[in-house]
Amino acid sequence: MATVTNILPLNTIVIPAPTTTVARALVATAVAVETWAMRRSTRKHLKDMPDYLLQDIGLTHVQADQETRKVFWRA
Incomplete structure (x- = not known):
């Protein structure tokens, strides 16, 4: 019988x-x-x-600059 395990990312907190x-x-x-944060x-x-x-991650310098100018509460 196969066992299924859930693998969570390292920064995941389970409460x-x-x-x-x-x-x-x-x-x-x-x-x-x-x-x-x-x-x-x-x-x-x-x-x-x-x-x-x-x-390598598919971003231009302009796109990266736009992203870094966002305030922290904006997705």
Whole structure:
């Protein structure tokens, strides 16, 4: 019999579902803050990438510049 295992990304945190309104709000806030931090970090790295790496991931210098100019709360 085959066993199915779920493999999560390394930066994934698994927590039980919150049961109260306050707990849900706190979890939603924590998730939003983590998302913003990840966007900021990713955009910072994108800004420092040389052109040959940008080309490797399919972005032009102009597209990378546009992405790095976005504020952290914009997707």
